[in-house]
Structure formats: structure tokens, C-alpha cells
Amino acid sequence: MKHTLLSNGRHIAYRSDGALDGYPLVLLHGFCEDATVWDGFIPFLKKEPVVRVNLPGFGGSDLALNPGMDVYADAVCAVVNDLSIEKCVLIGHSMGGYTALEFAEKYPERLVGLGLFHSHPFEDSPERKEARHRGIEMLQSGKRDLYVAQLFPGLFAESFGKTNPEVINALINKGKRQSPEAIAAALEGMILRKNHLETLQNINCPAQFIFGSEDAIATPEQGLKAAVLPNIADVHVLPGVGHMGMFEAPEKCAAIVQQFWEFCAT
Numbered sequence: 001m002k003h004t005l006l007s008n009g010r011h012i013a014y015r016s017d018g019a020l021d022g023y024p025l026v027l028l029h030g031f032c033e034d035a036t037v038w039d040g041f042i043p044f045l046k047k048e049p050v051v052r053v054n055l056p057g058f059g060g061s062d063l064a065l066n067p068g069m070d071v072y073a074d075a076v077c078a079v080v081n082d083l084s085i086e087k088c089v090l091i092g093h094s095m096g097g098y099t100a101l102e103f104a105e106k107y108p109e110r111l112v113g114l115g116l117f118h119s120h121p122f123e124d125s126p127e128r129k130e131a132r133h134r135g136i137e138m139l140q141s142g143k144r145d146l147y148v149a150q151l152f153p154g155l156f157a158e159s160f161g162k163t164n165p166e167v168i169n170a171l172i173n174k175g176k177r178q179s180p181e182a183i184a185a186a187l188e189g190m191i192l193r194k195n196h197l198e199t200l201q202n203i204n205c206p207a208q209f210i211f212g213s214e215d216a217i218a219t220p221e222q223g224l225k226a227a228v229l230p231n232i233a234d235v236h237v238l239p240g241v242g243h244m245g246m247f248e249a250p251e252k253c254a255a256i257v258q259q260f261w262e263f264c265a266t
């Protein structure tokens, strides 16, 4: 794992595989996870270079000074700068997608492709904000392990969860190693985020959307309303998949991302 420093002295941990020529694929993980969520997905990609970023507070990256998807986007930019990557294809899973949208707004010149992997550009509903505030209270009262144990089972399609409990348990165990402060900051950052419909409307590179038919968080119904906004969109709804396609259908998801990456990079 390599590190880069933000201007405020905080470290961002990332992994870069392959010689850095062409347009690298940069992958962002979701909430309460780290860059290792891509470990089972990457072997199905047919090319490099691939960069995996640990967002602030997660997977060995320092906690940011303030919460916010814009702060996460700056951390991604620091990694891209550290590697002297001029332009990349940026794919964000769920909260990583919220970050990727902030990046697209702040640094449009650095993108040749943007991918929302079980993600969307809408802000939180009042109910969702309320649930996140309850989560922050749990974390602040020392219930991190309980919070994490409740989080992951609901992210998978029911049938996958029944047959692959070890995948969920591994994520829970890793989640229990993330600091409560980092998890709470991510919740706060998601509460604070704005909608990015205009970002998608104005985007000057192709955009990819991957949805799972069984995803209760980034539903295809909601996501398809956003997928009509960019000039060039590549849209996939995966039958029987929940919110975690990189685990539930890694080969298929890798093929879809690979095709988009090649399309954007030529």
C-alpha cells in the first residue's frame, strides 16, 4: 500500500497495479469499507493499470479534518496527482459514487469516464438523514460493532446472503476494524451531500450506471431517472443482484466495467 499526503498533512493510502500509461481505472469503495472490496473483482479485469483508493478514515487512510464528499474527492485528486495521472476512468461504488460525482464537478478535466456502481446522484431523503443520525448516535455511544453487524446483511440479495454468509461475515469483521469516528464522519458527509443531477447533465465524458435488481439502496427505479441525463450513458441492471455486485457477480461486473473503460479510453 502506498501513501500520499494531503496539503493538511493527512495520509491517503492507495494501491496502484500496472504501468501507469493510457487512462488508468480508479476504483472507490463504499461506506464502511475499504479498497479490499475490489480484491475479488480485479482478477476478472483483462488489463491494467488499476488504482484502488482508501477514502479518508478507511483502510489505513487518515481521517479527514472535516466530513464531506468534497473532502473525499480532494483525497482522490491527491492520489491521481501523486501518480501523475492526467485523466482516468473513475468508478465509485455507492458512497464512492457520491464521491466520484463530487470529483466530476470539481475536476472534470481529469475524467474520460465516470461510473456509478450501485450509486446515484440524489441527496438523502429526510428519513434517510434521520436514520444516519441514529447511526451516528450509536457509534458515539460505543456501539460500533453492533452498528456494523446490522449494516452488511441488508446490502446483499437475500439468496446470495443465504448461500454466502462468509462473505458478509468477512465484511462485518473488517468493518469492526474501521474507527467509529471514520464511520460517523462518512455518515455526516452523506447527510451533507447535495444532489448531482446538474453534474450528470453537464458531464462531458461518458457515464456508466450499474444497478442491481434487488438493491434497496440504489434502486434501479430511482437510478434510471438519473441515467437519462448524460449525453452518453451505458446502463446495466443486473438481475438477482443486490447492492454488492463486486461480490455477487464479480465476473459480470468486471466485464461491464472493462468494456466501458475500453470505450472511454479509445
Ligand code: MLT
Pocket: 029, 030, 031, 032, 093, 094, 095, 096, 190, 217
Ligand atoms: C454504501 O454502500 O456506500 C452506502 O450504502 C451508501 C448509502 O448509505 O447511501
